[in-house]
Amino acid sequence: MSRNGPLALAFHTLFVTFILAPILVVCVVAFTPEGYLSVPTDRVSLRWFRAIADYPEFIDAFWNSVWLAAASSAIAVGFSVPAALAIARYDFTGREALTALFLSPLMVPHVVLGIAFLRFFTQIGLGGTFVGLVLSHIVIVFPFALRLVLSSAVGMDRAIEHAAISLGASDFAVFRRVTLPLILPGLASGWALAFIQSFDEVTMTVFIAAPGTVTLPVRMFLYIQDNIDPLVTSVSACVIAITVVFLVVLDRIYGLERLLVGRGSGDGA
Amino acid sequence: MSFLVLEGLTKRFGDQAAVDSLDLVVEQGEFVSLLGPSGCGKTTTLQMIAGFVEPTSGSILLDGRDLLAIKPSQRGLGIVFQSYALFPHMTAAENVAFGLEMQGVPRAERSQRVSETLALVGLAALADRYPRRMSGGQQQRVALARALVIRPRILLLDEPLSNLDAKLREEMQIELRQIQRTVGTTTILVTHDQAEAMALSDRIVVMNKGRVEQIGRPHEAYEKPASAFVAGFLGKTNVLPAAVEQRNGAAVASIGDGSWPLPAEASGRVTVSVRPEKIAFIDQADCSLAGTVRTRIFQGNHWLYQIDTACGLVTVIRQNAGEMMPAEGAAVRLTWRPQDMTVSPAGQDGRI
Numbered sequence: 001m002s003r004n005g006p007l008a009l010a011f012h013t014l015f016v017t018f019i020l021a022p023i024l025v026v027c028v029v030a031f032t033p034e035g036y037l038s039v040p041t042d043r044v045s046l047r048w049f050r051a052i053a054d055y056p057e058f059i060d061a062f063w064n065s066v067w068l069a070a071a072s073s074a075i076a077v078g079f080s081v082p083a084a085l086a087i088a089r090y091d092f093t094g095r096e097a098l099t100a101l102f103l104s105p106l107m108v109p110h111v112v113l114g115i116a117f118l119r120f121f122t123q124i125g126l127g128g129t130f131v132g133l134v135l136s137h138i139v140i141v142f143p144f145a146l147r148l149v150l151s152s153a154v155g156m157d158r159a160i161e162h163a164a165i166s167l168g169a170s171d172f173a174v175f176r177r178v179t180l181p182l183i184l185p186g187l188a189s190g191w192a193l194a195f196i197q198s199f200d201e202v203t204m205t206v207f208i209a210a211p212g213t214v215t216l217p218v219r220m221f222l223y224i225q226d227n228i229d230p231l232v233t234s235v236s237a238c239v240i241a242i243t244v245v246f247l248v249v250l251d252r253i254y255g256l257e258r259l260l261v262g263r264g265s266g267d268g269a
Numbered sequence: 270m271s272f273l274v275l276e277g278l279t280k281r282f283g284d285q286a287a288v289d290s291l292d293l294v295v296e297q298g299e300f301v302s303l304l305g306p307s308g309c310g311k312t313t314t315l316q317m318i319a320g321f322v323e324p325t326s327g328s329i330l331l332d333g334r335d336l337l338a339i340k341p342s343q344r345g346l347g348i349v350f351q352s353y354a355l356f357p358h359m360t361a362a363e364n365v366a367f368g369l370e371m372q373g374v375p376r377a378e379r380s381q382r383v384s385e386t387l388a389l390v391g392l393a394a395l396a397d398r399y400p401r402r403m404s405g406g407q408q409q410r411v412a413l414a415r416a417l418v419i420r421p422r423i424l425l426l427d428e429p430l431s432n433l434d435a436k437l438r439e440e441m442q443i444e445l446r447q448i449q450r451t452v453g454t455t456t457i458l459v460t461h462d463q464a465e466a467m468a469l470s471d472r473i474v475v476m477n478k479g480r481v482e483q484i485g486r487p488h489e490a491y492e493k494p495a496s497a498f499v500a501g502f503l504g505k506t507n508v509l510p511a512a513v514e515q516r517n518g519a520a521v522a523s524i525g526d527g528s529w530p531l532p533a534e535a536s537g538r539v540t541v542s543v544r545p546e547k548i549a550f551i552d553q554a555d556c557s558l559a560g561t562v563r564t565r566i567f568q569g570n571h572w573l574y575q576i577d578t579a580c581g582l583v584t585v586i587r588q589n590a591g592e593m594m595p596a597e598g599a600a601v602r603l604t605w606r607p608q609d610m611t612v613s614p615a616g617q618d619g620r621i
Binding site for chain 1: 314319321336341342343344346347348350351352354356357358367368371372394415416419
C-alpha cells in the first residue's frame, strides 16, 4: 500500500466531505424546532420526529418499499442464477445478445419505462397493483443482481463441481451442496444491491404507484410538492439511521467488503 | 483379464486431434503414468476416462464393461485435480465424507471410514480444519483422501504434485507410492515431470501431439527409448547427426570423424541420441569422436562437461571416481557402446 501525499489526502477529505455533507445536513435539519427547513442554532427538538406519527401514510409507504424491494430483489436473484450459470459456462449462439438483453434495463431511461409500464399494466389489468410494482421493479433491478451473480459464477473453479460429480453427486446434489454455497456471496451482494436500487427508485415508480401502493420515496416526493416543512428531513433521518444499523449488522455477520465487492467464493465458510 | 482397456480413443477439437487413436491396457493394481509436454493430450485422455470430455471415437472398457455408457457420477472413479478442487465451505472431514454421503453410506460407517482415510494420509489431527487454513501439501492429502475413501475402481491423478515446492514434491512422491501400494488401487497419473513419472510408475506412457510415443517400464523407456522424442523427454540426451552406409554387409554409422557398428536396420541420414552418462573419454581413435573441452563443472558426485565436436556441443557426465579428469581446453576423444545409441530417422529433433 502506498501512502497518500498531503495533496491527495486533502483531495480525499474534500471528496468524502462533499459526499457525506448532504446526509449530515439532512440529519441536522431534522432536529429543528422551527416550521421551515433550517439548521437548529439555539436548541434542538424532536418535534418533526413526533410529527411522523401523525402521517401514517409515511409508515405504510415505508413498509410498501421494504416488501417491494425485498420481493423484487429476491425474484431477480432467483432468475439471475440460471441465467448467470448459462452465460458463464456455455458458449451458445446468442449468448452476447442475451447478456445485452438482460442488462438493457440499465440503458432505458426510467421515465420511459414508467410510462410504458403504466400503459401496459392498465391494458392487462395490473394497473396500480402491488404485483405490477413488483414486476416492474424486477425488470430494473435484474441487471444489478445478474452482474454480481455472474461475477461469482465466472470466478468459480469448475474442477470443484467435477470433483463432486466424480464422487457420485447427482446434478441436483452438485448444485445444492457445492455450486450454490460457492456462489452465495454473489447472491447475497446481488440481492443487497438490487434491494437498494429498488428502495431508491422514484422516477419510474411515480408513474405506476396507486394511492394504496405508494413507496416511501414517491410519498416523500409527493409530499414536498405541497408542503415545504422539515417532516421529509426527519423521515430521511430515520431511513438513514435504519440503513446504518442494517449495514453495521451486515458487516458484523458477513463482512461488508466481501458483500459489496462480491468476492469470497474461495473462502466462504 | 485386463482391467482398463482404451481402444482407438480419439478426441478432436475442430480438425485438431487432441488425442489420436490411443490404445492402452492397464492391469488391476498397476500404476501407469501418462507423460508428455503440455498439449500432448494426456489431460484430455484422463478427462475422457473421468467422463468430463466425450471422445470423438474409440472405446473405454473397465472390467469388461463399457465405461462410456455410464454417467460420470456413476463411474466410481477417484480423481485428484491439479488445483485440488476441495470444497472450500467444508472441513477436511466433510470434504472426505462427501463421496460416502452421496453413496448413502450410514453415518457410523461413514465417520469411521473418514477417520481411517484421514489417518492413512497423515491428517487425522486436522479433520476439522477448513482447506483455506491448510498448506498446499495438506490440501493435497485431503484431496487424495477424498478420492480414496470411496474405494474407487481407478484413481486418476491430474498433475497432483505440480503446485508443491520441490522438496515437498519429493516427499509426496514417496508417500503417494506407499499409499498406492497399501490400498492397491489401479492408478493413472498425468504428469509433465519425467522424474515424477519414473519414480512412481510401473509403466510410463510417453505421449506427444496426441499420439503414444512409447509404453514401457521406466527403466526400459529410459534405456531403450523408442524415438528421439522419448530420449529427449526422459532425461537428458545428446542428439547427433549420422550417416549410415553398408560396409562388408554390416551397417556402420559415421558420426563426425568416428564410426560405430549399428545393430539396427537403418540407412542414409539418421539421428543418433546418446545419454550424457554413457559417454566416456578414451585415447584410441576407433569408435570415438574428437572434441575440445569447452566447460567443466564439478557437481560433487559427478563432473559435467560440455565438449565442442564436429557434430556440435556434446554433454558428458562422468562419475567422480577420484581420477584426474580432462581440463578445460583439452583435446579429448569421446566414445560409447553401440548399444547405447538410439537411432531414429533424420529430421526428428529429440529436444522439445
